[in-house]
Amino acid sequence: MTEQHVPGERSTGTRHGKRPTMSDVAEKAGVSRALVSLIFRNAPGASEQTRQRVFDVAKEIGYRPDTAARTLASSRTKTLGVMLTIRNPFHADLVESCYAEADRLGYDIVLSTTVPTRGEERAVDALLGHRCEALILLGPKMSEAYLTQLSREHPVVAISRKVPDATLDSVHTAEAKGVREAVDYLVGEGHRDIIHIDGGTGPGSAERRKAYRAAMRKHGLTERIRVIPGNHTEDSGLHAAQVLLDEDALPTAVLAANDRCALGLLGALHKAGVKVPQEVSVVGYDDSRVAMLSHIGLTTVHQNAEELGRLAVRTAVERIESPDAPARELVLDPELRVRDTTGPPR
Amino acid sequence: MTEQHVPGERSTGTRHGKRPTMSDVAEKAGVSRALVSLIFRNAPGASEQTRQRVFDVAKEIGYRPDTAARTLASSRTKTLGVMLTIRNPFHADLVESCYAEADRLGYDIVLSTTVPTRGEERAVDALLGHRCEALILLGPKMSEAYLTQLSREHPVVAISRKVPDATLDSVHTAEAKGVREAVDYLVGEGHRDIIHIDGGTGPGSAERRKAYRAAMRKHGLTERIRVIPGNHTEDSGLHAAQVLLDEDALPTAVLAANDRCALGLLGALHKAGVKVPQEVSVVGYDDSRVAMLSHIGLTTVHQNAEELGRLAVRTAVERIESPDAPARELVLDPELRVRDTTGPPR
DNA sequence: GCGCTCTACTAGCGCGCTCTAGTGATAGAG
DNA sequence: CTCTATCACTAGAGCGCGCTAGTAGAGCGC
Numbered sequence: 001m002t003e004q005h006v007p008g009e010r011s012t013g014t015r016h017g018k019r020p021t022m023s024d025v026a027e028k029a030g031v032s033r034a035l036v037s038l039i040f041r042n043a044p045g046a047s048e049q050t051r052q053r054v055f056d057v058a059k060e061i062g063y064r065p066d067t068a069a070r071t072l073a074s075s076r077t078k079t080l081g082v083m084l085t086i087r088n089p090f091h092a093d094l095v096e097s098c099y100a101e102a103d104r105l106g107y108d109i110v111l112s113t114t115v116p117t118r119g120e121e122r123a124v125d126a127l128l129g130h131r132c133e134a135l136i137l138l139g140p141k142m143s144e145a146y147l148t149q150l151s152r153e154h155p156v157v158a159i160s161r162k163v164p165d166a167t168l169d170s171v172h173t174a175e176a177k178g179v180r181e182a183v184d185y186l187v188g189e190g191h192r193d194i195i196h197i198d199g200g201t202g203p204g205s206a207e208r209r210k211a212y213r214a215a216m217r218k219h220g221l222t223e224r225i226r227v228i229p230g231n232h233t234e235d236s237g238l239h240a241a242q243v244l245l246d247e248d249a250l251p252t253a254v255l256a257a258n259d260r261c262a263l264g265l266l267g268a269l270h271k272a273g274v275k276v277p278q279e280v281s282v283v284g285y286d287d288s289r290v291a292m293l294s295h296i297g298l299t300t301v302h303q304n305a306e307e308l309g310r311l312a313v314r315t316a317v318e319r320i321e322s323p324d325a326p327a328r329e330l331v332l333d334p335e336l337r338v339r340d341t342t343g344p345p346r
Numbered sequence: 347m348t349e350q351h352v353p354g355e356r357s358t359g360t361r362h363g364k365r366p367t368m369s370d371v372a373e374k375a376g377v378s379r380a381l382v383s384l385i386f387r388n389a390p391g392a393s394e395q396t397r398q399r400v401f402d403v404a405k406e407i408g409y410r411p412d413t414a415a416r417t418l419a420s421s422r423t424k425t426l427g428v429m430l431t432i433r434n435p436f437h438a439d440l441v442e443s444c445y446a447e448a449d450r451l452g453y454d455i456v457l458s459t460t461v462p463t464r465g466e467e468r469a470v471d472a473l474l475g476h477r478c479e480a481l482i483l484l485g486p487k488m489s490e491a492y493l494t495q496l497s498r499e500h501p502v503v504a505i506s507r508k509v510p511d512a513t514l515d516s517v518h519t520a521e522a523k524g525v526r527e528a529v530d531y532l533v534g535e536g537h538r539d540i541i542h543i544d545g546g547t548g549p550g551s552a553e554r555r556k557a558y559r560a561a562m563r564k565h566g567l568t569e570r571i572r573v574i575p576g577n578h579t580e581d582s583g584l585h586a587a588q589v590l591l592d593e594d595a596l597p598t599a600v601l602a603a604n605d606r607c608a609l610g611l612l613g614a615l616h617k618a619g620v621k622v623p624q625e626v627s628v629v630g631y632d633d634s635r636v637a638m639l640s641h642i643g644l645t646t647v648h649q650n651a652e653e654l655g656r657l658a659v660r661t662a663v664e665r666i667e668s669p670d671a672p673a674r675e676l677v678l679d680p681e682l683r684v685r686d687t688t689g690p691p692r
Numbered sequence: 693g694c695g696c697t698c699t700a701c702t703a704g705c706g707c708g709c710t711c712t713a714g715t716g717a718t719a720g721a722g
Numbered sequence: 723c724t725c726t727a728t729c730a731c732t733a734g735a736g737c738g739c740g741c742t743a744g745t746a747g748a749g750c751g752c
Contacts, residue, residue: 001657002520004675019477021708032732037710047730062499067475068707072737086441087635092432096461103463108472111457117449126454129413131365153408167460174348263636267643289433289580290609290636297613311347318634329350338603367738378702383740393700415738418707 016295029057030287038053038064060134071131076224079108079320081118081127084138086113088232090259090288090305091138094159097309098136105317107133121295124150134316137161140233155319157244157312160303161203161247162329175204178301178334182255182283183215185336189344191281192221197230197240197265199257205232208285212255239265245272250280252345258282259291262298266341277343287337297339304332350531358645366409375403379437382484386411386654393617417477425454427473429466430484432459434578436605436634436651437484440505443655444482446478450560456513460493480662483507485549501665503658503680506649508675509548515665517676521550524680528601528629529561535690537627538600543576543586545603551578554631560603576603591618596626605637605646612644612687618630619665622691632685643685648680657665 022040026033031050034152039046041053046054058065071077080102084091095111102109110130111121120142127135134155140147144163150156151168158170160224185229196212199205209227216225228243230236241264244250262284269276276282284300291298291322311330319325368386372379377396385392385400392400403409407491413542417423426448430437441457448455458469467490473481480501486493491508496502498515504516517647532540542558545551555573562571568681574589574679576582583602587610590596622628630646637644645681657676 001653001679002677004677023708032710034711034732037708038731041710050730062472064474066418066477066708067472068414068423068477069737070710071414072412072418072739073708073710074737075710076657086438087431089435095432095459099459099461102461111459113441113457115445119445125410126413128410130413131412141752160743202510204734271643297617307347324350331348331350333347361696365738369738379739380702380704381742383738384701387740393699394702412738415707416740418709419738419740420707421740 006093010061014251019066020061021066024061025054025063028061029054039322043139044090045115047315048276049326053144077108077131078133079110079130080134080136080313080328081110081112081124081130081179082136082138083112083114083123083127083140086115087164087261088288089290090286090303093288093305094138094309094312097306098313105313107313121146121180128154128235132322136312136316141201141203148166155316157316157319158203159312166329168328169315169328169330170306171315171332172204173303173308173332173334175207175215175334176299178285178303178336179208179211179255180215181336182301182335183212183219185338186220186253186255186281186283186342187219189281189342191345193219193224193251193345194228194243194253194255195228195251197228197257197261199237199261200229200231200236202232202257206255208257226251230261232258232260234260234264234267237261237266238268239264241268241272245269245274248276251344252279253283253284254280259286259288259298259300260301262341263290276341281342282346283342291339297341299339300337302335302337304334342343365412366407367412367598368409370407371400371404371409373408375400376465383641388512392629403521423454423477423479423614424452425456425476425478426480426482426659427456427470427476427478428459428482428484429460429469429473429486430462434485434634435636436632436649439634439651440484440658443652444659445688447656447659451659453659453663469491474500479666482658482662485551486686487547501662501669503662505654505658508553515661515674515676517654517661517678518550519649519654519678519680521553521680522560524631524649524682525554525557527680527682529558529565530645532599532601532627532629532688533565533567533683535627535688537691539570539597540567540599540601540690541572541574541590541597542601543574543582543603543607545607546575546577548578548580548603551603570667572597576607578606579687580606580610580613583607583612584614584671585610587611587618588616591615596620598625599627599629599688601629602631604634605634608644608646608687609636619659622687625692627688627690627691643687645685645688648683650680650682653678666692 022036023033025038028096035046038052038056082098082264108292112126114120114123120140133318137158139160140158147163156168160172162172198209228240230240238257256265260280266276266282274280284298287300287302291300302333368382370377371600374380381392381481385397428444430441445455458472460466460469464487483504485506486504493509494513500512504514506518508516508518544555548666557570576586602611612628630644633646633648637646645658
């Protein structure tokens with residue numbers, strides 16, 4: 001690493017002077033603080049002329065409303081908290097659509113991500129500290145007890161996680177249906193040795209696992225049922241590949257926990273010289289944008305991220321407005337997207 | 347979409363009751379509010395016994411410190427604002443390491459992402475509204491004027507963007523060196539028709555473009571120089587592929603603007619039946635974790651995300667502590683990672 | 693006894709804003 | 723001319739906390 005010192009004009013200007021407040025604007029514009037407040041809140045009760053003058057003064061002295069003070073003073077914060085896992089490309093899709101819908105409904109969004117060193121509880125604490133009016137949790141892995149507790153104290157919407165008899169709203173796709181379609185399709189192509197890498201305790205995993213078993217049974221393939229434990233990261237795909245490659249024979253098709261898992265699996269298979277889909281077919285889950293873009297198009301179960309995000313925000317806002325309405329579960333239909341990682345068995 | 351109403355136990359419990367405050371805790375614990383404050387700030391001056399009792403009471407009544415009130419009351423917020431583009435996997439890598447370092451230094455982080463409907467200015471406004479003590483901008487595309495202005499008013503650290511004669515700190519890799527290494531390597535493999543898809547106005551693009559030209563010239567390939575305009579998204583790779591495929595002959599190697607661009611390109615080439623690396627070699631830039639995991643390992647110029655994030659946070663904190671120190675430019679060496687998308691020309 | 697320090701705590705102001713309850717000025721109705 | 727309505731604006735309380743200044747009491751040396 002090298003380090004350079006840039007000359008620059010350090011000593012000039014307003015550098016780090018005290019941040020201007022509403023009072024500064026008021027004084028300079030020759031009006032009361034209350035009026036400035038009113039104008040910045042877009043509330044009626046100020047003449048167009050004054051309004052303009054206040055905005056001009058504000059711009060001139062570089063005033064920005066202070067979110068903290070605003071939050072503290074007002075009963076409403078008009079803020080939604082979104083918990084996500086920044087590594088997850090599908091979450092990126094969801095976040096984008098959340099923003100769009102929140103904008104439409106006049107809400108702000110604050111993000112809080114989990115990272116390896118920062119678990120879901122910390123992420124949630126940060127959001128609640130910001131006085132979010134509702135939480136939107138993207139694929140939460142937290143315990144059911146904690147989730148239930150949380151939803152008793154705050155409006156909570158979970159995306160991609162179904163909680164039986166829950167007190168919280170949830171928005172997700174019909175996991176079972178997606179898996180069933182995938183298995184039906186693979187069987188239709190002639191596969192019989194279809195295994196499943198599951199998502200462990202990840203959101204939706206239990207349903208997918210169950211649906212896989214049911215679908216296999218339906219096709220009379222009960223004895224071929226096999227689940228390799230995994231999770232929702234690339235690593236689990238990699239790991240599953242190692243397990244499979246150590247054995248005598250590969251299955252002809254693999255149903256991965258999600259796209260990330262599928263990508264990890266594909267990477268490892270490719271390194272081992274296994275041809276996809278000639279030797280093994282691979283199906284993902286999510287259809288995050290990367291799946292589409294990867295140079296071999298991944299066959300995957302499409303979840304409508306845009307709609308999921310939109311509905312989650314709508315549901316959150318409705319929940320804020322009527323806290324005691326019964327909990328809702330919104331279920332979208334998934335759709336199998338056949339691309340290039342699947343074909344007839346070898 | 348289907349909708350279900352879940353019974354749930356809506357009417358019980360503390361649902362949405364007034365949020366408990368420090369006074370509630372104080373009262374219930376039989377101490378003054380000031381003492382509770384002190385305890386929650388981890389400040390010395392309370393007996394271990396009282397401390398424990400206060401924490402117990404707080405937990406019992408579900409008290410959480412209010413970030414807004416805390417921010418408002420204290421001069422310091424100990425908060426760093428990070429602007430990112432959530433779609434960008436490289437940013438995910440950076441954010442993770444920022445968190446780790448901020449944790450170490452006792453700072454909080456608040457995230458603000460750009461999305462298609464929410465530009466950089468809005469993202470920055472949100473951060474400043476939260477009274478962040480410094481801004482860390484991941485690959486900002488904003489105008490130089492705005493950036494300079496911003497850095498005059500607040501501590502700002504830019505990652506992956508170099509601003510000549512700047513008043514702001516920047517942390518980035520030696521773009522030129524990475525590109526030079528890539529070109530040297532390709533030429534060493536026997537390539538002569540090496541083209542570059544550039545990153546438009548994206549961070550680092552100008553330097554990379556310039557370095558590409560210089561490197562080609564150095565190898566006596568001045569006449570083979572060719573730059574296809576692009577940007578830092580998958581789409582630009584796709585688009586460049588279309589341009590190239592429409593022509594009589596493909597180049598033997600392509601230096602993409604970044605990994606995302608390279609992935610788009612690979613996808614399109616694959617669909618067109620062009621073999622990589624047999625017919626065309628492809629080199630990316632960033633080495634975001636996806637590059638590694640993609641089932642064909644992408645040859646790319648590695649940027650040390652962990653170190654970049656770490657240094658950005660350190661620099662931001664140092665800037666907060668000494669606002670008038672000269673601006674610094676921290677430059678890390680990149681490193682070519684040869685994987686599977688490159689080889690000798692056809 | 694005195695003054696001293698140290699520990700464990702409390703009183704109360706003010707951060708920048710929102711929001712309710714006003715005030716005064718002008719206009720139109722009766 | 724009074725009465726009410728409307729408009730443009732203001733006064734001031736208080737949101738939940740941090741923080742400075744202070745106090746009460748215990749312990750200690752002399």
